[in-house]
Amino acid sequence: MKLLYDARYIRTDFHDGISRYSTELGKALAKITDVTFLIFDPAQIQFLPKKATFEYIHAPTSPLEPFTAHILNKFEPDVVFSPMQTMGTIGRDYKLILTSHDMIYYRHSTPPNNIHGLLRLGWRLYHLTYIPQRLTLNAADIVTTVSSTVQREFEHAKLTKRPIVVIPNAPQTFHTHKVIHLDAPKNLIYMGSFMPYKNVELLIKGMEWLPGRTLHLLSKIAPARRKALTKLIPKGADVRFHGGVTDDAYEALLADNAVLVSASFDEGYGLPIAEALAMGVPAVISNIPIFHEVAAGGALYFDPMNPKQFTDRIKELDDKETLQQLIKIGKEHIATFTWDASARTLLSTIHSLL
Numbered sequence: 001m002k003l004l005y006d007a008r009y010i011r012t013d014f015h016d017g018i019s020r021y022s023t024e025l026g027k028a029l030a031k032i033t034d035v036t037f038l039i040f041d042p043a044q045i046q047f048l049p050k051k052a053t054f055e056y057i058h059a060p061t062s063p064l065e066p067f068t069a070h071i072l073n074k075f076e077p078d079v080v081f082s083p084m085q086t087m088g089t090i091g092r093d094y095k096l097i098l099t100s101h102d103m104i105y106y107r108h109s110t111p112p113n114n115i116h117g118l119l120r121l122g123w124r125l126y127h128l129t130y131i132p133q134r135l136t137l138n139a140a141d142i143v144t145t146v147s148s149t150v151q152r153e154f155e156h157a158k159l160t161k162r163p164i165v166v167i168p169n170a171p172q173t174f175h176t177h178k179v180i181h182l183d184a185p186k187n188l189i190y191m192g193s194f195m196p197y198k199n200v201e202l203l204i205k206g207m208e209w210l211p212g213r214t215l216h217l218l219s220k221i222a223p224a225r226r227k228a229l230t231k232l233i234p235k236g237a238d239v240r241f242h243g244g245v246t247d248d249a250y251e252a253l254l255a256d257n258a259v260l261v262s263a264s265f266d267e268g269y270g271l272p273i274a275e276a277l278a279m280g281v282p283a284v285i286s287n288i289p290i291f292h293e294v295a296a297g298g299a300l301y302f303d304p305m306n307p308k309q310f311t312d313r314i315k316e317l318d319d320k321e322t323l324q325q326l327i328k329i330g331k332e333h334i335a336t337f338t339w340d341a342s343a344r345t346l347l348s349t350i351h352s353l354l
Helices: 017-030 042-047 065-073 118-126 131-138 148-157 200-209 223-230 247-255 271-279 289-298 307-316 320-334 339-353
Strands: 003-006 036-039 053-056 079-081 095-099 142-145 164-166 187-190 214-217 238-241 258-262 283-286 299-302
Touching (some): 036 042, 079 339, 148 164, 148 289, 164 339, 187 247, 200 214, 200 307, 223 238, 247 271, 283 289, 289 320, 299 320
Parallel strands (some): 003 079, 036 053, 079 095, 095 142, 142 164, 187 214, 187 258, 258 283
16 A cells, blocks of 8 residues: 655644644554655655655645646555645545544634735635535545544534544643642643634733733744733733743643643634643633543633633632642543554544545
8 A cells, every 4th residue: 555644734843733733643654554755845854754755746835736636646646645635636546535624714714824925815715615625625535634523513514525534633742841730820821823713812811810820822923913912911910922932841831830721712622732631731721612522521611701710710720639630630531632543543544445
């Protein structure tokens, strides 16, 4: 079997959700079967498994993308897997698995910050109706997604006629820093973008009722967005913009008497929550279905429209018994999500096509 794995979505500056998914799932899959990775940038090689086999093709944002199938036919693959759904499919001579991560942008139409110019217009037009997505996904043999919650959304919207298989996200494994909980968590950690649906405004407003604690906003942020959020910081509240952190710094902050927080209205999975729980760090997060799938009983939940309820949940962790029970349940639950398990599910899905 010749399997091509689309690794072109791996970022070389810092991982976003799709980049990390591409990287970790690819590494786990390469441990159990032969894989040829597709890349467009030599800098992506460092994120592939050691001694990985790879081929160069164009970037996924290239004008050549609609004609990708003609290019891949030359490699004579049996199966191609892509962690996204935008790969050109016309004229393909192989089995194809495409991935769609969520339906967020049908509900929140602002494109990601790394999409510019005409691509932003195209993005908005694409998400005005389900028709382009249906045409794209129906051009595959199987569609995968990252959670059962999203799978149900796809089925409800009749987004594809193809079988939908869940290949879950999973937390990365941290090794260096030992988690410390001296007393009630003092550091509130937010890892994620600053898109409007992420609702970071609520976290900032809630700091009015949390004196003596610090809200750490870890991700890179555009200057204009930072200026707007800074204006919302309550007088005397400790809110720190880190502007992007390394994995080691991220781990160190989580380990330091911390709680992971998110007030998001919408998610496809919630990888930072999974990473925190795996470390033994509690989570206080918005009451949305996907977060219950990811964290189950390992988190406290609040109404994402209610900043006071958010702060009340944080204060519940002042009780040591509540804190320890939450950590125990969270670690046990998140242990069911691993990249090795996801890779086995993907390989079984690949074999089903052959």
